[in-house]
Amino acid sequence: MNNFKIKKSEILFKGKVFDIKLDEIEYDSSGNNGRREVVLHPGGAVVLPVTDAGKIIFVRQFRYPFQEWVLELPAGKLDPGEDPQTCATRELTEETGYTAGKITKLGHIYTTPGFCNEILHIYLAENLTPGKHAREEGEEGMQIIELTIDEVKNKINSGELVDAKSISGVMMYLNKS
Amino acid sequence: MNNFKIKKSEILFKGKVFDIKLDEIEYDSSGNNGRREVVLHPGGAVVLPVTDAGKIIFVRQFRYPFQEWVLELPAGKLDPGEDPQTCATRELTEETGYTAGKITKLGHIYTTPGFCNEILHIYLAENLTPGKHAREEGEEGMQIIELTIDEVKNKINSGELVDAKSISGVMMYLNKS
Numbered sequence: 001m002n003n004f005k006i007k008k009s010e011i012l013f014k015g016k017v018f019d020i021k022l023d024e025i026e027y028d029s030s031g032n033n034g035r036r037e038v039v040l041h042p043g044g045a046v047v048l049p050v051t052d053a054g055k056i057i058f059v060r061q062f063r064y065p066f067q068e069w070v071l072e073l074p075a076g077k078l079d080p081g082e083d084p085q086t087c088a089t090r091e092l093t094e095e096t097g098y099t100a101g102k103i104t105k106l107g108h109i110y111t112t113p114g115f116c117n118e119i120l121h122i123y124l125a126e127n128l129t130p131g132k133h134a135r136e137e138g139e140e141g142m143q144i145i146e147l148t149i150d151e152v153k154n155k156i157n158s159g160e161l162v163d164a165k166s167i168s169g170v171m172m173y174l175n176k177s
Numbered sequence: 178m179n180n181f182k183i184k185k186s187e188i189l190f191k192g193k194v195f196d197i198k199l200d201e202i203e204y205d206s207s208g209n210n211g212r213r214e215v216v217l218h219p220g221g222a223v224v225l226p227v228t229d230a231g232k233i234i235f236v237r238q239f240r241y242p243f244q245e246w247v248l249e250l251p252a253g254k255l256d257p258g259e260d261p262q263t264c265a266t267r268e269l270t271e272e273t274g275y276t277a278g279k280i281t282k283l284g285h286i287y288t289t290p291g292f293c294n295e296i297l298h299i300y301l302a303e304n305l306t307p308g309k310h311a312r313e314e315g316e317e318g319m320q321i322i323e324l325t326i327d328e329v330k331n332k333i334n335s336g337e338l339v340d341a342k343s344i345s346g347v348m349m350y351l352n353k354s
Contacts, residue, residue, distance in 0.1 A: 013189055013197055015214040017292045020190055020197060023241075036241045037192040039216055039293075063287075064200075064213045065294040070287065077291075107333065109341040110240075110247065112288045112295065114254075115194045116216075117242040120341075153352050156284065164286040164297075164341040171348035175330050 003028045017041070017077065018116075041118035045088035046075040048106065048169045049098055049125040055146040056173075057128075058166070059095050062141070071145065071155070072163040075120065084121035092125055094133065096144050101127025106172040109165060122169045124176075149174070180205045194218070194254065195293075218295035222265035223252040225283065225346045226275055226302040232323040233350075234305075235343070236272050239318070248322065248332070249340040252297065261298035269302055271310065273321050278304025283349040286342060299346045301353075326351070 004025040013020040019040040026033050049057040056073075063070045076091035078084060085103060093099055106122045133144070147155070152170055155161035181202045190197040196217040203210050226234040233250075240247045253268035255261060262280060270276055283299045310321070324332070329347055332338035 013214075015199075016212070017214060018216070022192075035193070037190075037194060038242045039195070041292075063290040065215045065292060066287065066290060070290045072290070107336055108339055109344065110243065110339050111341045112293070113240040113243060113247045113249070113340060115218075115242060116289070116293075118289065156349060156352055159284055162285055162287050163290060164288045164345045167286065167345040167348050168341045171344050171351075172333060174348075175333055 004034070007033070011040075037115065039112075039116035039118075041116055042078045042080070043084070043119040043121070044075055044077045045084045045091060046073050046120050046122045046165050046169055047088045047092045047100075047103075047125050048073055048122065048173050049092055049096065049100065049128055050173075051128055051146065055148055056152055056170070057096055057098065058145045058147060058161075059142040060145055061143075069143075070163055071161050071166070073166040073169050075165060085123060088121070088123040088125070093131065095142055097131040097133035098125070098128040099131060100125035101129065106169060106176065109168050111164060120165050122165070122172060124173060181211070184210070188217075214292065216289075216293035216295075218293055219255045219257070220261070220296040220298070221252055221254045222261045222268060223250050223297050223299045223342050223346055224265045224269045224277075224280075224302050225250055225299065225350050226269055226273065226277065226305055227350075228305055228323065232325055233329055233347070234273055234275065235322045235324060235338075237320040237322060246320075247340055248338050248343070250343040250346050252342060262300060265298070265300040265302070270308065272319055274308040274310035275302070275305045276308060277302035278306065283346060283353065286345050288341060297342050299342070299349060301350060 004027045008024040021038045023036045060069050060071045074095040104124045108121045111118045181204045185201040198215045200213045237246050237248050251272040255264050281301045285298045288295045
């Protein structure tokens, strides 16, 4: 499948969310060298929670890279060794307060396969019971927003919903309904 | 909207595809400090090319972070100062050989708003004329694959199409059709 050897591989940066790896490669056929920079990410889980009334629960949170509040499905990074479904269940409750009576996998996505190995596992959460969410409002705070399917489609059309994992999750949900 | 000050901001790594920025911030209310690591990406354009027969044109390419061939819509990084539509037009021809008689914007996405500022602009390309694509087969080579809408939906269901920008593009296209 590939026609190169990895001559050298080093970790340039170890962060809280991701690490950076720099590889030096050599092509078998030509002997030419190249460099490949990769963001190493532990992966995460995304939840598409649907209420009994058929509304989808989103959160709006401050996202530092954009200095902007972004509308997204609840999601979070995997803890080391954590099962994605456990992560999904945990993030749903932490971010929205809801617990799910039924959780089913919708699929998984590669968010940016060109430069990062992040995989997000997407789950449908149903039979929801409300509760108290663990995160407070503030810089890291979240607003909880419930939308009908038509409202979601309109927000994709209007550019109010631009988060790729959320749009992918909605596509998978509609595709299976 | 935010209640912190950026005390220090430095570029830790300058790469071919992305840079890494590390910010030290201080919260106004508490005086507590925090660090924010961000992948800086120039952004890019994605093309959803539809043939007169209604098929969508995908490419399959080797993606280094996964060491795997990944099925995706044609896409590429913006050159400095490049208009996204110019980038989309260029990438369509480079990767598939096709030129588009009509190109319209479907929307834009944030691929990974938690840690990266990448924005991808997604375009619908129609009235296609075939030609010779500029990229050869090989490690960086591409296979061109035309799929009906039903085949695309099946590949999302089966986990053969997992690229988030492509699934988002398909959702936007179906949403507007």
